[in-house]
Amino acid sequence: MAQRTAAVSADERAVVSRDCVATPGACRTHTRVVVRRSHNSYSSIVDWRHLTTPGRDASDGKRPQMTLYLTVDDAPSATLDEKLDALAARDVPALLFCEGRRLDRHPEHATRAVRAGVHLGNHTWSHPHASDLSEAAFVRETERTERRIERVYDRAGVTRPAKLFRFPYGDDGGDRAGDFRRVLRERGFTGPDRIDRGPTRADWSWTLDVADWETDDVSELRARFEAAVSDAERSDEVVLFHDAGNSPALFEAFVGWLDDADRGLADPLDLLP
Ligand SMILES: [Zn+2]
Numbered sequence: 001m002a003q004r005t006a007a008v009s010a011d012e013r014a015v016v017s018r019d020c021v022a023t024p025g026a027c028r029t030h031t032r033v034v035v036r037r038s039h040n041s042y043s044s045i046v047d048w049r050h051l052t053t054p055g056r057d058a059s060d061g062k063r064p065q066m067t068l069y070l071t072v073d074d075a076p077s078a079t080l081d082e083k084l085d086a087l088a089a090r091d092v093p094a095l096l097f098c099e100g101r102r103l104d105r106h107p108e109h110a111t112r113a114v115r116a117g118v119h120l121g122n123h124t125w126s127h128p129h130a131s132d133l134s135e136a137a138f139v140r141e142t143e144r145t146e147r148r149i150e151r152v153y154d155r156a157g158v159t160r161p162a163k164l165f166r167f168p169y170g171d172d173g174g175d176r177a178g179d180f181r182r183v184l185r186e187r188g189f190t191g192p193d194r195i196d197r198g199p200t201r202a203d204w205s206w207t208l209d210v211a212d213w214e215t216d217d218v219s220e221l222r223a224r225f226e227a228a229v230s231d232a233e234r235s236d237e238v239v240l241f242h243d244a245g246n247s248p249a250l251f252e253a254f255v256g257w258l259d260d261a262d263r264g265l266a267d268p269l270d271l272l273p
């Protein structure tokens with residue numbers, strides 16, 4: 001007789017466990033549930049069942065389906081070409097935040113990205129801490145990079161959808177943050193809507209971070225990713241990952257986890273107002 005799964009009630013739901021066989025030690029997205037084996041009796045057999053959100057079944061309506069938006073900083077690297085292959089193979093949308101100095105070194109990779117619908121944001125010229133910059137230096141870092149980005153779009157023959165900016169290290173300038181955001185707004189930069197910072201936001205932060213620059217270990221990174229996704233509470237999560245510093249193999253693995261995470265994936269540009 002084929003098994004039939006009952007709807008998961010609160011009584012039937014066991015405590016969320018970290019003992020998932022798929023990702024030992026980290027995963028909290030699997031919940032122990034009772035499996036109904038016939039229409040009138042419950043067996044004592046339990047099963048590991050992947051639910052849409054941790055500890056809740058998909059039908060309770062209390063938490064919406066989460067959507068992940070992949071943003072990739074410190075682009076383009078020498079290996080971006082292979083990383084674009086990984087994105088295309090899984091049809092995973094992404095947004096690249098580019099350093100101007102890297103666009104000088106690998107313009108062809110940036111051109112290919114834009115032609116493939118992977119758009120570019122500004123991540124300054126030389127990746128400084130903004131709190132070390134004067135306003136004039138911040139303008140130079142930003143505008144010099146803008147000229148390189150415009151050149152890529154011109155060469156690709158693609159219309160640039162919006163001017164986007166992310167502060168390196170998430171350092172928004174400290175005491176000068178207001179001035180730097182005014183600089184960005186005056187130049188037409190646009191931040192994501194419905195994330196966290198209100199309608200005057202002109203830059204892009206992130207909400208889901210696996211600190212990929214700290215490790216090259218695939219198992220460690222996988223554990224961090226599973227923990228971050230299961231702890232996430234927003235319906236829209238802006239994921240931070242990096243191009244420079246990560247191998248194509250690690251990048252491809254990460255893209256695969258995103259694709260397999262049983263979450264929605266969407267283009268970060270969908271977050272524009
Ligand atoms: Zn960066």
